[in-house]
Amino acid sequence: MDRLTEIASHARDAANVLQTLSTRQKSAFLLAIHKHLTLAKSQILASNRLDKDQAQPQVEAGKLSASLFKRLDLEGPGKFETMLQGIKDIEQLEDPVNKVLMASKLDTGLELYKVSCPVGVLLVIFEARPEVVANIAALAIKSGNAAILKGGKESFHTCEAVSKAIQEAMQEVAATMAAEPSNNNDHQGGGADNSAANSIAALKNAIQVVESREDIDGLLKQDKYIDLVIPRGSNALVKYIQWNTRIPVLGHADGLCSTYVAESAKFDLAQKVVVDAKTSYPAACNSTETLIVHASHLKDSFFLNLAKTLVADNNITLKLDQASLKSLQREQGEESSSWVKDHQDKIQPANEEEDFDTEFLDLTLAVKTVESVEEAIRHINEHGSKHTDAILTEDELEAKRFMAGVDAAGVYWNASTRFADGFRYGFGAEVGVSTNKTHARGPVGLEGLVIYKYQLHGHGQASKDYGTEQEGKRVYLHERIDVKARGENLTDFLANKRQRLD
Structure with a gap:
């Protein structure tokens, strides 16, 4: 060997x-x-x-x-x-192991249990x-x-x-x-x-x-x-x-997270959340890489002031689509035009074939302008990595449309994408973040490291004993056994069951 x-x-x-x-x-x-x-x-x-x-x-x-x-x-x-x-x-x-996930009475004295167990x-x-x-x-x-x-x-x-x-x-x-x-x-x-x-x-x-x-x-x-490979690192x-x-692989190749500032978003909330999502740890996979802005914000001071906060106060380089770039280049009075002129190196036109697909992992943010939540959803589903995306809005129905429509492991309403973390979720820590659609998704803690097995408890039954009444055979009952709390430990469950029978 x-x-x-x-x-x-x-x-x-x-x-x-x-x-x-x-x-x-x-x-x-x-x-x-x-x-x-x-x-x-x-x-x-x-x-x-x-x-x-x-x-x-x-x-x-x-x-x-x-x-x-x-x-x-x-x-x-x-x-x-x-x-x-x-x-x-x-x-x-x-403890996530040996939990009863499902219990079924196939027949008297023949019970099936779906029980959590380690991956291996x-x-x-x-x-x-x-x-x-x-x-x-x-x-x-x-x-x-x-x-x-x-x-x-x-x-x-x-x-x-x-x-x-x-x-x-x-x-x-x-x-x-x-x-x-x-x-x-x-x-x-x-x-x-x-x-x-x-x-x-x-x-x-x-x-x-x-x-x-x-x-x-x-x-x-x-x-x-x-049994399972978990890579944590670069796309490469x-x-x-x-x-x-x-071997099955659990993980994600990129952290292309987006934050959409909807038409009804409040400026103070947007400013706080977007700054946190980009600056609290730019190298993290849950850092926002694309800022999506509703077009209405380009017509007043909302986007101008948000951009000023990002660029002048937080040293962020903006890679702007045509509409958002033009809005900053327009004359908006002496004060606003002054800061724009003083930070020209950080106000750049986006390369739309690359920047919306780039995980910058630095103080760089791509900016995309949209006319509706549907357009924001389409952009995210086309360019995102299915990691974590957020909407900032005061409209509950719009938030629900966004969270239902975006194909990602995490979808947030009025919160920073930086919350996508096993420690912050209360998992203690995480083994990684998964964008898979099988087994585990999002920050993977203990629950993502267990699967399940089926335990059948019988008393000498044989499969050929079962069929239809016309054949004179036993008929399956398939009755669900009430599990007091889904996830109850199997040993405790069976002990309590015996006590009830006694």
């Missing part, structure tokens, strides 16, 4: 154990990871500084984008603490953003999945330091569990053995980190062991993954 097959095989063995762990056992791993990362903070940040020092000349030489460099930084205000808090938040979330083995590939190692490790463990992680070469030392702390935490908890007596209550399936305690070697491989690009090429061929990275594997 070659090295990469061994890595994938070990991950599968770990996944087979992880899917049987109890919530208590998974929480022990998560709390240990939080503790070890906290203890290793100084080493991790020193490694991050080393990565940044090595990356800075690449940025200056134009070989590494400024946006990627920003994502590399783990020393920014609150970034390390946010990473740690994400692990605690995930630990506090409800995840291969997660990302550029920069070293905190992703901790985020995904936590999400994977909570959801009962094993994960193989590959970060960008620019974040090598930071990822190595974070991974080392996680491995130490995993080994500490596995050793503790091995010393514990067997406890059936700590086994999801209710079996006789404590699988975690008897499979320490497998659990050590629950979170693995690989280093080289060649490793990825080899792992993309491991469809026997790996995601497309490369999609074209070079038979």
Whole structure:
């Protein structure tokens, strides 16, 4: 067995154990990871500084984008603490595994349950953003999945330091569990053995980190062991993954988000939301890249003042379609024309064949003028990436038309596209953002890392016993079993059911 097959095989063995762990056992791993990362903070940040020092000349030489460099930084205000808090938040979330999604009585003594279960083995590939190692490790463990992680070469030392702390935490908890007596209550399936305690070697491989690009090429061929690939990064990275594997891929290639300022939008609201959507983190995939403006706003001071806020106050370059460009070039009085003249370098005509399809990831914003919400919807559906799009309007019916008509994972009314984030959604963290239309969509947290299986509980029935009354056979009942709360734990559900019968 070659090295990469061994890595994938070990991950599968770990996944087979992880899917049987109890919530208590998974929480022990998560709390240990939080503790070890906290203890290793100084080493991790020193490694991050080393990565940044090595990356800075690449940025200056134009070989590494400024946006990627920003994502590399783990020393920014609150970034390390946010990473740690994400692990605690995930630990506090409800366990997504072994939940009853549907229950049906096929016949007396023959019951069918649709139950949530882990996906299995995840291969997660990302550029920069070293905190992703901790985020995904936590999400994977909570959801009962094993994960193989590959970060960008620019974040090598930071990822190595974070991974080392996680491995130490995993080994500490596995050793503790091995010393514990067997406890059936700590086994999801209710079996006789404590699988975690008897499979320490497998659990050590629950979170693995690989280093080289060649490793990825080899792992993309491991469809026997790996169940899902999640790429996080540039369009080029995601497309490369999609074209070079038979393993299902969950992710998005671009974050072409748009914000439409409708005719009834209030200026103060629009100003606040648009500035946030573009400037709070321009390098993020949920940053607005296209501003769509209703034509009525070009006829008064609304767009002029909004543009002034964006350009003069926030240093944003506008790439304007013909109508919006002309509106800024018109004489509007001394004060307004003065700021336009002073910022000519930031007021540019749009290349409409390129700019409306470009993820700038910087303080650059394309501007499109439309006559109606229907035209805005058509533009977004033609040029957007199905990530997140917003409408700013006081008209509820118009907002509903927009949210129904736009084909995106997230559609917002009077809110910034920057809210498209697993942490802000209350998922604790996210493994990525999906624009897929199967399995998971939008920010992918715990629920996106579980699927389901069907469990059939019988008493020796055979399929040939069933048919029609005319044939003298048993007839299926197909009666829905009332599940008190959709998502109730199967073990609890069956225990409560037995109590009711008793």
